[in-house]
Amino acid sequence: MNGTDNALMAQVGAGEVAKLAVLFERHHGALFRYFVSMNRNREWSEDLVQDVFFRMLRYRTSYDSKQSFTAWMYQIARNTNVDHAHKRRGEVVGIEEFTERRPEPASSAPGPEESAVRVQDLALLKRALDRLPSDKKEILILSRFQEMKYEDIAVVLGCEAGTVKVRVYRAMRALEEIYFTLAGEKAS
Amino acid sequence: MTCEEAKTLLSEYWSQTLDETRELAFDAHLAGCETCRAETERLGVLWKSLALLPVEEPSANLRGRFYETLGAFRQGLESAPRRSLREKIVSFWPRQPAWQMAVSFALLVLGVGVGYEIRPEKQEQPEVAQLRGEVSNMRQLVALSLMQQQSAGERLRGVGWAYQVEPSDTEVLSALLKAVNQDSSVNVRLAAADALHAFGASPGMRKAILEAIPKQSAPLVQIALIDLLVDLKKKEATPDLRALAADQAVHAGVRQRATWAVEKLQ
Numbered sequence: 512m513n514g515t516d517n518a519l520m521a522q523v524g525a526g527e528v529a530k531l532a533v534l535f536e537r538h539h540g541a542l543f544r545y546f547v548s549m550n551r552n553r554e555w556s557e558d559l560v561q562d563v564f565f566r567m568l569r570y571r572t573s574y575d576s577k578q579s580f581t582a583w584m585y586q587i588a589r590n591t592n593v594d595h596a597h598k599r600r601g602e603v604v605g606i607e608e609f610t611e612r613r614p615e616p617a618s619s620a621p622g623p624e625e626s627a628v629r630v631q632d633l634a635l636l637k638r639a640l641d642r643l644p645s646d647k648k649e650i651l652i653l654s655r656f657q658e659m660k661y662e663d664i665a666v667v668l669g670c671e672a673g674t675v676k677v678r679v680y681r682a683m684r685a686l687e688e689i690y691f692t693l694a695g696e697k698a699s
Numbered sequence: 700m701t702c703e704e705a706k707t708l709l710s711e712y713w714s715q716t717l718d719e720t721r722e723l724a725f726d727a728h729l730a731g732c733e734t735c736r737a738e739t740e741r742l743g744v745l746w747k748s749l750a751l752l753p754v755e756e757p758s759a760n761l762r763g764r765f766y767e768t769l770g771a772f773r774q775g776l777e778s779a780p781r782r783s784l785r786e787k788i789v790s791f792w793p794r795q796p797a798w799q800m801a802v803s804f805a806l807l808v809l810g811v812g813v814g815y816e817i818r819p820e821k822q823e824q825p826e827v828a829q830l831r832g833e834v835s836n837m838r839q840l841v842a843l844s845l846m847q848q849q850s851a852g853e854r855l856r857g858v859g860w861a862y863q864v865e866p867s868d869t870e871v872l873s874a875l876l877k878a879v880n881q882d883s884s885v886n887v888r889l890a891a892a893d894a895l896h897a898f899g900a901s902p903g904m905r906k907a908i909l910e911a912i913p914k915q916s917a918p919l920v921q922i923a924l925i926d927l928l929v930d931l932k933k934k935e936a937t938p939d940l941r942a943l944a945a946d947q948a949v950h951a952g953v954r955q956r957a958t959w960a961v962e963k964l965q
Contacts, residue, residue, distance in 0.1 A: 526776075528769065528772060528773055528776060529769070529773060531769060532765075532766070532769060535762075535765050535769075539757065539761065539762070539765070540756065540757065543755065543756070543757040543761070544754065544755050547755045548755075553755070553757075553758075556755075556757070557757055557758065557760065557761045557764075560757065560761060560765075561761065561764055561765060561768065562885075562886065564765055564768070564769075565768060565886065566919060568768075568769075568772050569889060569919075570919065570922075573922070573956075590917060590918065590919060591885075593916075593917075594885045594916070594917050597883075597916060633748065633751055633752055633753075636745070636748055636749070636752065637752055637753075640749070640752070651749070654710060654714075655746065655749050655750070656749070658714075661711075669951075673707065676707045676708070676709075676710055676711065677706070677707050679709075679710040680706045680707065680709050680710060680742075683709070683710070683742045683745060683746065684742070686745060687741065687742060687745055690745065
């Protein structure tokens with residue numbers, strides 16, 4: 512599918528802008544979920560998706576069909592999100608506040624069975640994900656929800672694919688810590 | 700395989716994207732390392748559960764807005780291929796009744812002015828000159844007023860009106876440069892950068908653009924400003940662009956564009 516995406520965007524760049532509609536239909540849902548996961552606001556997220564496609568039109572001629580369309584699109588999405596965050600600084604719930612007061616990881620980590628029972632509480636998992644620092648949350652969204660290739664994520668984040676893998680692991684560890692902290696708060 | 704190496708393979712293990720050799724090596728490590736085995740299982744449960752989180756879907760409104768924008772963009776391309784963004788911006792009609800009235804009034808004055816202008820009399824009468832001046836002032840007023848609005852959409856429309864003023868209008872030029880440097884919306888900054896094309900002959904333009912580039916937080920706007928220098932054929936900007944292309948602190952995409960611009964200007 513990616514090859515087709517690349518070819519379509521190249522055609523958009525060559526002046527067939529109507530072809531952007533196909534790319535919109537394929538990717539607007541995933542982009543929306545990326546922004547919702549990052550910002551926790553549906554209205555902003557719809558504006559941001561609109562912005563991304565506007566920028567694709569604006570910079571359609573700068574797209575190189577040899578590069579991955581997905582990586583290019585998420586680079587634009589990321590820039591759009593950063594611009595948005597600058598603009599709305601202060602309105603987003605602070606993640607650092609939470610992470611600063613989180614306790615040390617439990618010395619007796621729960622076993623897989625116990626974890627499985629707890630993980631059924633998806634609402635808690637959602638809250639834990641929301642409270643992850645944005646860099647960790649972003650890498651999990653891209654790798655888990657968007658199911659992007661590590662090579663593409665590396666292009667989007669400007670690092671090596673190997674670094675991406677390590678960062679995914681660290682993000683999962685951080686998610687686990689926050690999840691069990693929340694679960695502990697809920698139980699007490 | 701060490702524990703550190705095993706950790707780098709975890710996400711691929713969960714996603715089942717490891718090749719056979721690495722999977723065998725990974726399994727062999729887990730068989731001999733209880734800590735890694737427990738962690739792999741524990742985090743693996745979380746990894747699977749992430750896929751069970753409810754999926755958010757956008758409203759139908761998003762699709763409508765996209766097709767509206769795409770339609771306007773295509774229309775702009777078809778009617779004026781070289782000024783697509785300008786046409787797109789100008790095509791936006793204000794939603795607020797007050798601005799609709801202001802724009803309607805401005806268009807009325809413009810229409811009367813044009814009517815006078817195309818009259819058969821060859822010699823311009825003083826009244827016509829006065830009316831033309833009023834039309835020009837009205838355009839300037841609308842552009843400057845809209846560019847000061849809180850809503851980014853209104854400011855974008857103000858930038859659209861900047862195309863209607865005289866290229867010698869220094870007040871509108873200053874407002875556009877201010878928008879490029881300070882506006883909180885990247886779309887307004889981009890549109891303002893585009894609108895500067897019309898003021899290309901103004902003295903100090905090259906300096907103003909070069910000063911604006913490092914102030915930008917958005918690489919897209921920096922690239923738009925570099926494109927502007929190329930479009931305006933500002934060859935004298937070549938040394939500054941070369942320095943920009945060599946500056947490692949600058950975004951890679953911007954450096955690449957600066958290199959391209961240097962080649963174009965030669």
